[in-house]
Amino acid sequence: GNSVTQMEGPVTLSEEAFLTINCTYTATGYPSLFWYVQYPGEGLQLLLKATKADDKGSNKGFEATYRKETTSFHLEKGSVQVSDSAVYFCALTLMTGNQFYFGTGTSLTVIP
Amino acid sequence: ETGVTQSPTHLIKTRGQQVTLRCSSQSGHNTVSWYQQALGQGPQFIFQYYREEENGRGNFPPRFSGLQFPNYSSELNVNALELDDSALYLCASFLQSVSGANVLTFGAGSRLTVL
Numbered sequence: 249g250n251s252v253t254q255m256e257g258p259v260t261l262s263e264e265a266f267l268t269i270n271c272t273y274t275a276t277g278y279p280s281l282f283w284y285v286q287y288p289g290e291g292l293q294l295l296l297k298a299t300k301a302d303d304k305g306s307n308k309g310f311e312a313t314y315r316k317e318t319t320s321f322h323l324e325k326g327s328v329q330v331s332d333s334a335v336y337f338c339a340l341t342l343m344t345g346n347q348f349y350f351g352t353g354t355s356l357t358v359i360p
Numbered sequence: 361e362t363g364v365t366q367s368p369t370h371l372i373k374t375r376g377q378q379v380t381l382r383c384s385s386q387s388g389h390n391t392v393s394w395y396q397q398a399l400g401q402g403p404q405f406i407f408q409y410y411r412e413e414e415n416g417r418g419n420f421p422p423r424f425s426g427l428q429f430p431n432y433s434s435e436l437n438v439n440a441l442e443l444d445d446s447a448l449y450l451c452a453s454f455l456q457s458v459s460g461a462n463v464l465t466f467g468a469g470s471r472l473t474v475l
Binding site: 252282284289290291292293294297337339341346347348349350351352353 | 393400401402403404408416418450462463465466467
């Protein structure tokens with residue numbers, strides 16, 4: 249089947265620390281991969297995406313590279329800020345117009 | 361452009377009751393998806409509507425039903441509510457295209473509590 253596995257949280261980091269949130273996937277075809285972020289009391293917002301192997305998605309200092317050989321899409325940021333505190337979801341979809349499969353989310357808290 | 365709006369934002373029901381949640385899709389989008397997000401979990405796909413017809417469904421029973429209207433807004437109906445239906449219900453819209461991966465635009469959700 250299709251599924252996404254994320255590292256469990258919560259994750260607490262000091263400001264300016266390096267962030268990695270691991271994400272691996274299982275898919276019956278060739279998925280597109282996404283990271284969504286959910287701030288308290290809000291819906292999910294697209295953070296970045298990659299649609300084929302070796303693509304790197306990036307936005308707001310966050311990066312993730314689509315690794316087909318390891319079926320992974322790990323999220324990284326070199327220097328986190330307090331404003332990055334949120335829940336991060338890894339997701340995949342198999343084709344245009346199809347459903348998304350989400351991981352369970354990883355809660356990040358950044359302390360000053 | 362306006363984003364995805366959902367109503368109501370919070371509601372409380374009792375077991376056995378019925379509920380209707382509403383969603384206005386983002387301007388220019390023609391497809392609406394509904395997701396259930398239980399506390400501490402990721403969103404789970406309920407179903408999707410395109411051109412006023414359901415064109416995809418997740419592992420949810422028939423008491424979860426929906427509608428899409430000509431203006432692309434949508435409703436989610438849940439009958440015979442159970443305690444486990446307590447969750448955040450998210451609506452997402454996108455413009456279905458034949459190329460590239462669709463990007464979902466989410467609303468802020470409707471928080472349903474079943475007592």
